[in-house]
Amino acid sequence: MDAARRALLPTEEAVALLDLTTELAEKELAPRVSEYEEAHRFPRELFRVLGRSGLLGLPYPEQYGGGAQPYEVYLQVVEELSRHWLAVGMGVSVHTLSCHALAHYGDERQKERWLPDMVGGELLGAYCLSEPAHGSDAAHLGTRAVLDGDEYVVDGTKAWITHGGEADFYTVLVRTGEHGARGITALLADAQTPGLSAAPPERKMGLRSSTTAQVRLEGARIAAERRLGAEGQGFAIAMDALDAGRLGIAACAVGLAQAAFDAAVSYARDRVQFGKPIIEHDGVGFLLADMATRLEVGRAGYLAAARLRDLGLPFTRQAAAAKLYCTDAAMQTAIDAVQVFGGYGYTTDFPVERYLREAKVLQIVEGTNQIQRRVIARALVR
Amino acid sequence: MKIVVLVKQVPDTWAEKRLDPDTLTVDRASVDGLINEMDEFAVEEALQLAEKHGGEVTVVCMGPEGATDAYKKALQMGVDKAVFLTDPALAGSDAVGTSYALAQVLGTLEYDLVILGSEASDARTSIVPALLAERLGLPQLTFASKVEVDGTSIKINRQTDYGHDVVEAGLPAVVSVVEKINEPRYPSFKGIMAAKKKPVQTLDAAAAAIDTARVGAVGSWSKVLDATVTPPRSKGTIVTDEGSGGVELADFLATKKFV
Secondary structure (H helix, E strand, O other): OOHHHHHHOOOHHHHHHHHHHHHHHHHHHOOOHHHHHHHOOOOHHHHHHHHHOOOOOOOOOHHHOOOOOOHHHHHHHHHHHHHHOHHHHHHHHHHHHHHHHHHHHOOHHHHHHHHHHHHOOOOOEEEEOOEOOEOOOHHHOOOEEEEEOOEEEEEEEEEEEEOOOOOOEEEEEEEOOOOOHHHEEEEEEEOOOOOEEEOOOOOOOOOOOOOEEEEEEEEEEEEHHHEEOOOOOHHHHHHHHHHHHHHHHHHHHHHHHHHHHHHHHHHHHHOEEOOEEHHHOHHHHHHHHHHHHHHHHHHHHHHHHHHHHHOOOOOHHHHHHHHHHHHHHHHHHHHHHHHHHHHHHHOOOOOHHHHHHHHHHHOOOOOOHHHHHHHHHHHHHO | OEEEEEEOEEEOOOOOOOEOOOOOOEOHHHOOEEEOHHHHHHHHHHHHHHHHHOOEEEEEEEOOOOOOHHHHHHHHHOOOEEEEEOOHHHOOOOHHHHHHHHHHHHOOOOOOEEEEEOOOOOOOOOOHHHHHHHHHOOOEEEEEEEEEEEOOEEEEEEEEOOEEEEEEEEOOEEEEEOHHHOOOOOOOHHHHHHHOOOOEEEEOOOOOOOOHHHOHHHHOOOOOOOOOOOOOOOOOOOOOOOOOHHHHHHHHHHHOOOO
């Protein structure tokens, strides 16, 4: 992290936290990322290392074992992790999202019972909203939950679940009532619940060390006391969580863009053509200047939205704008980084081709960038 | 059990370093300071022993004013309190002077065991543990790759080129550790926050009853007379094998005394 960014951190604690994050990332993540990505290997043990250092519960209250950090700081931790290993940064973002419903909509008894373990670092969470037939149109999800005594009996399939099969708990959105958004309810399921299982992981273009799988619920019985919020409140809970989750993805995108940018600058300083480093040729220098500009603007954008959230002000539109801008910026930056590397960039000997494959998913997850535009446009109508 | 762990703040090993042309000591202001890597193993061992046997761990650090990163790291890892010895008169102390100053600080503390890293990454004399033990009149158990404490005695595996010796002594004692001994923990975020509230006692030379004539550049037994920058790596020799490559390679290794 450069001096300018450090100077803008709000507290001494934040500086120490970011330093700790950088140390963990450089010593534990950076040496392993290439090997794990290539082998499609999920780094479960590294999440435990991060958890023991307190990185899996940063934005949650101290009384439940969280780090009590503002989003402004938590997101920069996600960015820093993503700079070294996108799948890990995104994993932390997804885990944090999976604790959101309980932390914000659970009652006191529920929070005391489950939240300390969920944010304490040993457990990993997953968030189940999408379904094979209901992605962007989540309000029409079809996974059915029927109350039977003091248990919900749940049947359906959840799709694109980050940590599917790896997680210890799942925050699941199910249909308990009428068609549409008002019939949706949030449940907190233990991974050991009989009838809950994960399909074989998806074979993905990038982000291969992050397990993505369908999660099947086949007569899974989930205790009614594990319902978060009221019946029918689930969609509102999901959308609230997504606002925060979008900022997480924006931070991931800036971290990835930073990695691509750093690689490109370093290469362009060393690579000599026509008698001088290619960074001194305007064709390349201007490309890098545009990359640097997108980074600065993107980071400022997600941090501005985060500060609104930290102040308790509405931030839905700003979060959508940050997610849209930062992930498009990461895509373009990764494309340009490959261009700066020329032929070498197209080989797997350098990390930029991986950044290019990874950037694409950020334009799709946590609401496609078309959905973000819709969120922004709708906010303008009212 | 009361354990004192000694740490040193050193210039970042990987950073470009230079010598101050006037004092011929490392220009510490121009590079980031951090805890000597080997000392993290000492801190970890102290914490593990305290966790196993109960007791408290105090970190002691000597350094220039503001060189607080090393002991802070120890506090963040879980050490209970810190003593920081800083005084302009200490600048330029060699190993002999340093061991005297540290022994004086230890004289103000209660302890059953003193643990430190077996060498610092800057000067690499590896001699402070032995000097310190001598000054304190305590048994020295150096280059430990394993430490076991049993009430009033201590047993270590002393790492050697051919394996290890088992060395035993009564407590209190001075132990230096090698990297093989453990896996230092990362501080947790909560540890970092808690560290800010832990007691830090700052001492100057007078407070530790240090005779300033025996420390610093003035009091040092050794003096650096001259220093030269390491010459840049030469390109090496390329031998094209025209049938005699093997012989030339063997000759090269023989001249360098590798074979």
